[in-house]
Amino acid sequence: MANSTTDKAKAEEAxxxxxxxxxxxxxxxxxxxxxxxxxKRWIRGGLLFVSIVTLFVLGLAMQGxxxxxxxxxxxxxxxxxxxxxxxxxxxxTVTMDWGQGAIAFATADYGTKFMIVAGLLNFISVADAYHxxxxxxx
Amino acid sequence: MTITLNHFSAATVFALxxxxxxxxxxxENTREMVRYGLYCFVMFLGGVLVAGWVxxxxxx
Numbered sequence: 001m002a003n004s005t006t007d008k009a010k011a012e013e014a015x016x017x018x019x020x021x022x023x024x025x026x027x028x029x030x031x032x033x034x035x036x037x038x039x040k041r042w043i044r045g046g047l048l049f050v051s052i053v054t055l056f057v058l059g060l061a062m063q064g065x066x067x068x069x070x071x072x073x074x075x076x077x078x079x080x081x082x083x084x085x086x087x088x089x090x091x092x093t094v095t096m097d098w099g100q101g102a103i104a105f106a107t108a109d110y111g112t113k114f115m116i117v118a119g120l121l122n123f124i125s126v127a128d129a130y131h132x133x134x135x136x137x138x
Numbered sequence: 139m140t141i142t143l144n145h146f147s148a149a150t151v152f153a154l155x156x157x158x159x160x161x162x163x164x165x166e167n168t169r170e171m172v173r174y175g176l177y178c179f180v181m182f183l184g185g186v187l188v189a190g191w192v193x194x195x196x197x198x
Contacts, residue, residue, distance in 0.1 A: 044162050047158055047162060048158075048159060048162060048163075051155040051156075051158045051159050052155070052159065054155060055151075055152070055155045055156075058141060058143075058151065061139055061140060061141040062140070062141050062142070062143065062148075063140055106145070107141075107142050107143060107148075110143065110145075110148045110152075113152075114148075114152065117152065117156065121155075121156060121159045124159060124160075124163050125159060125162075125163060127163070128162070128163040137166060138166060138167075
């Protein structure tokens with residue numbers, strides 16, 4: 001008896017599967033900040049867009065290296081996962097074959113890290129867009 | 139187009155944008171977002187300075 005009541009309460013607390021709870025994270029991954037903008041959080045979305053895109057573009061401009069899917073060194077795999085977080089920016093960069101230089105000097109190393117961190121920040125941004133979509137956050 | 143940033147400029151730019159994202163995603167209302175963002179910015183830059191001096195001490 002008590003178990004079914006507890007289970008019911010838990011089911012009600014579980015995240016509702018709505019269209020926005022799927023669309024917002026996907027759009028937010030593809031275009032940084034867009035997941036917030038489609039939920040009418042314009043300023044937040046705009047700031048996220050500017051921050052993440054600027055970090056990524058600066059990273060490219062500093063001759064940073066972009067990681068592609070690989071089965072090599074663990075750090076290369078982690079670099080790929082980080083870069084993948086940038087979504088559309090990563091897809092565009094790989095398509096245009098940018099960011100393929102060797103990390104020959106300190107600034108290029110910073111550039112590489114900038115692009116990885118931009119991706120990781122976008123993962124956080126996507127999670128935030130999801131939480132807004134399910135009503136866990138205003 | 140190549141951009142060259144010195145170490146401190148790179149750290150400042152990184153701290154600025156990371157703090158903006160952290161502030162927005164980790165807090166609920168605007169005031170708290172700004173406060174937390176500023177806090178993160180100070181921590182990032184402060185951490186860089188402290189780490190630099192620690193490395194100088196270690197090298198010495």
